[in-house]
Amino acid sequence: MRLKVSHSTSYSYEPAKSGLIQSLRMWPSVYAGQKIIDWRVDIDAPSVRRGASFRDGAGDLIETVVIRGPVEQVTVRVSGEVETQDLSGILRGHVEKVPPLAYLRASRMTRADPALAELSADVIASTGGGLDAAHGLAAAVAEAITYQPGETESDTTAAEALALGRGVCQDQAHALIAMAHCADMPARYVTGYLHATADGTLHQASHAWAEIHVDGLGWVGFDPANRCCPNDLYIRLGSGHDAAGAAPIRGMATGQGAETLAVDLHVLDASQQ
Incomplete structure (x- = not known):
């Protein structure tokens, strides 16, 4: 499948910041499940x-952008x-140097409490254990944490989301990581794009x-949000121990003031354009 992405993230500052540093992780991963046909990341800002x-x-x-x-x-x-392929969720052909055991370390967001354990x-x-256990853990998260936007915050932990019983894909991913760690299975957070949900709703x-x-x-x-393994409707960007570590855009601004964020995203089937 060929997926076409148009994604803009705008930050507005009042009053103006005296400087800004951003770390961008916004390029598709290189592995057997996806091939980059064309990709651009542009920054609209002075200096x-x-x-x-x-x-x-x-x-x-x-x-890094200054x-x-x-x-x-x-x-x-x-x-x-x-161009994407359905590999049943397997990250085949991806080159990395960090050993899997490094992903047994929990962060504040993925630390398990007695209920998760x-x-x-x-x-x-x-x-x-094994693959059956991984599927079982994902299914258990989907049952325990209902997908419902607006119920959690960006700093909600896996334990808090489980206690609430509601959350978004970030909360479900954090809970799944925490539960995998309890079973001594390395696990990590992944960010990317999705063309449509299981019911056909565009993201x-x-x-x-x-x-x-x-x-x-x-x-x-x-x-867990869509009760499946990533397939050809997904584009993988990057990974980390949690949402903060895998964020596509991380930044630090100099100066006082408020920040306003606006996002516009379209992930479309290129064959239908």
């Missing part, structure tokens, strides 16, 4: 200096086309899911 890009130990392409002030508005625009233990007891925001390292298969993606 922009783009640094050299590099691939980190997780295989993600990262670029913007000198005064900065009233910055817009990061992504446009491109990617108990739910994980119940799944492992019924599945025995208006970027998407997130989790990958679990399964013996004999390697990294396998699981999306």
